[in-house]
Amino acid sequence: MVDRRPPPVPSPDARPDGIGYRVLRLFADVRRGEAAKALLLGSNIFLILMAYYIIKPIRDALIVTAKTPEFKSYMGAAQAILLIFVVKAFSRLSSRVARHVLITWVTLFFVSNLVLFNVLLAAGGGSRESMASIGIVFYIWIGIFNLMVVAQFWGFANDLYVEDIGKRVFPLVWLGGTLGAPIGSKINLWLSGPLGLYNLLSVAAGILVVCIVLAVIIHNQEIRRAAGAAAAPGAPSPALEAHRKAQEQPLKRGGGFRLVFKSRYLLFVALVIGVYNFVNANGEYMIARVISNLADKALASGEALAMSKEQIVNNFFADYQFLTGVLTIVIQLLLVSRIYKWVGIRGALLFLPVIALFGYSLITFGATLALLKWVKSTENGMDYSLMNTTKGALFLVTSREEKYKAKAAIDTFFHRGGDTLSALAIFLGTTYLAAKVEGYAVLNVAMGVLWIFLTYLVIREYRKQRAVKDPSGT
Numbered sequence: 001m002v003d004r005r006p007p008p009v010p011s012p013d014a015r016p017d018g019i020g021y022r023v024l025r026l027f028a029d030v031r032r033g034e035a036a037k038a039l040l041l042g043s044n045i046f047l048i049l050m051a052y053y054i055i056k057p058i059r060d061a062l063i064v065t066a067k068t069p070e071f072k073s074y075m076g077a078a079q080a081i082l083l084i085f086v087v088k089a090f091s092r093l094s095s096r097v098a099r100h101v102l103i104t105w106v107t108l109f110f111v112s113n114l115v116l117f118n119v120l121l122a123a124g125g126g127s128r129e130s131m132a133s134i135g136i137v138f139y140i141w142i143g144i145f146n147l148m149v150v151a152q153f154w155g156f157a158n159d160l161y162v163e164d165i166g167k168r169v170f171p172l173v174w175l176g177g178t179l180g181a182p183i184g185s186k187i188n189l190w191l192s193g194p195l196g197l198y199n200l201l202s203v204a205a206g207i208l209v210v211c212i213v214l215a216v217i218i219h220n221q222e223i224r225r226a227a228g229a230a231a232a233p234g235a236p237s238p239a240l241e242a243h244r245k246a247q248e249q250p251l252k253r254g255g256g257f258r259l260v261f262k263s264r265y266l267l268f269v270a271l272v273i274g275v276y277n278f279v280n281a282n283g284e285y286m287i288a289r290v291i292s293n294l295a296d297k298a299l300a301s302g303e304a305l306a307m308s309k310e311q312i313v314n315n316f317f318a319d320y321q322f323l324t325g326v327l328t329i330v331i332q333l334l335l336v337s338r339i340y341k342w343v344g345i346r347g348a349l350l351f352l353p354v355i356a357l358f359g360y361s362l363i364t365f366g367a368t369l370a371l372l373k374w375v376k377s378t379e380n381g382m383d384y385s386l387m388n389t390t391k392g393a394l395f396l397v398t399s400r401e402e403k404y405k406a407k408a409a410i411d412t413f414f415h416r417g418g419d420t421l422s423a424l425a426i427f428l429g430t431t432y433l434a435a436k437v438e439g440y441a442v443l444n445v446a447m448g449v450l451w452i453f454l455t456y457l458v459i460r461e462y463r464k465q466r467a468v469k470d471p472s473g474t
Contacts, residue, residue, distance in 0.1 A: 038169040042176030044214045049177040051204040053184025057318045059142045062135030076419020079143040083413040091255045091405045100219035114205035121198040151411035154392040155404035163396040171337040174389040178332040182325025256409030265461040270414040275451045277418030286437045287372045327381030346459040348390045357448035360441045367437035397465045
């Protein structure tokens with residue numbers, strides 16, 4: 001008997017993937033239908049990091065030129081105090097407006113600040129006193145800006161994904177950030193001469209406006225996707241419609257700090273962030289101290305070739321940050337998704353503290369500028385790629401309020417809390433102990449051991465948190 005039934009229609013998922021997906025899978029485990037949103041998010045963080053790295057060398061040049069490297073470290077304490085109020089204001093705003101409105105308002109606030117700083121610095125007249133005062137305020141401001149916009153981005157990204165998908169596509173998303181950093185540093189070098197150093201602030205402001213547009217597009221697409229799925233035949237419409245409405249609603253009331261202190265998991269994450277930023281801040285002080293001394297020697301000996309100290313320091317930091325960006329890209333492209341496959345999110349947390357421990361152990365034998373540059377570039381490269389991706393993924397197992405509010409508190413206040421403790425250590429070392437750069441490297445080695453222990457506690461609590469969220473273990 002002849003079977004006259006039509007042949008079965010192949011499922012869309014059964015079709016072979018195009019070349020685009022095959023290329024993307026070199027860097028992340030991206031599956032059919034997941035690339036568009038991940039690439040839009042990657043473009044968003046690409047522009048955010050590019051804008052930040054355009055203006056970051058200006059921050060370093062202003063503060064190191066006007067003040068000492070020690071003073072630069074002390075500014076972390078001022079940022080930590082201000083962040084208490086910033087996080088509270090962010091938590092309150094997020095409880096009153098939808099996520100796309102929250103992102104728009106917060107980013108527009110920083111855009112207006114950049115334009116204002118551009119005007120103030122251009123009108124400073126070049127006087128040392130006025131430029132120093134503006135430079136201090138700008139340094140404090142940028143330390144708040146870069147943490148808030150990135151924490152806000154990760155809250156948004158975590159809100160768009162469930163854990164299984166997020167941990168697979170986040171390496172691709174964060175690839176945008178790793179590309180934006182070195183390009184921003186190069187734009188600083190290319191345009192600081194033709195446009196003037198301070199006019200780059202307005203360039204960064206324009207880039208952030210584009211980020212707002214991208215965030216709104218992503219939000220609207222997600223709402224349409226949820227609404228379309230709710231209307232599909234056989235779909236559980238009430239549940240999907242509830243999901244759609246949830247994305248349009250403000251968060252529940254409650255502050256970010258309260259969420260952190262009521263959860264052992266979040267508290268251990270916050271402590272890890274604080275300790276590793278203490279180590280990082282000490283390292284940044286060490287490299288700033290060495291380059292500041294070398295710039296002074298170059299000016300005194302006439303080797304500066306008519307460059308000011310500000311330009312020498314700006315050029316060094318732009319080059320140092322470019323190297324960091326290149327290493328970040330290599331790690332993100334070749335290692336992050338593979339590390340996730342080998343050891344998972346929990347194992348990935350151990351890579352950075354082990355690398356930092358090894359690097360600072362080398363510096364204890366002699367803190368040359370070349371060694372510091374490569375150790376810090378490698379440490380920062382691993383931080384900005386694997387660690388940043390993993391920090392974002394840690395919040396996939398948290399509630400929606402924790403994704404935005406608790407993450408903002410951890411990535412800002414506890415981050416700067418590490419800066420504050422570093423500033424205290426630097427003050428004691430320079431004021432009472434006459435500590436050399438190598439002495440701070442010894443301190444970082446000791447803190448690296450503590451960092452590894454706290455990471456173990458995070459890994460243990462992550463396992464518990466994941467079991468509560470998914471008792472089946474799938």
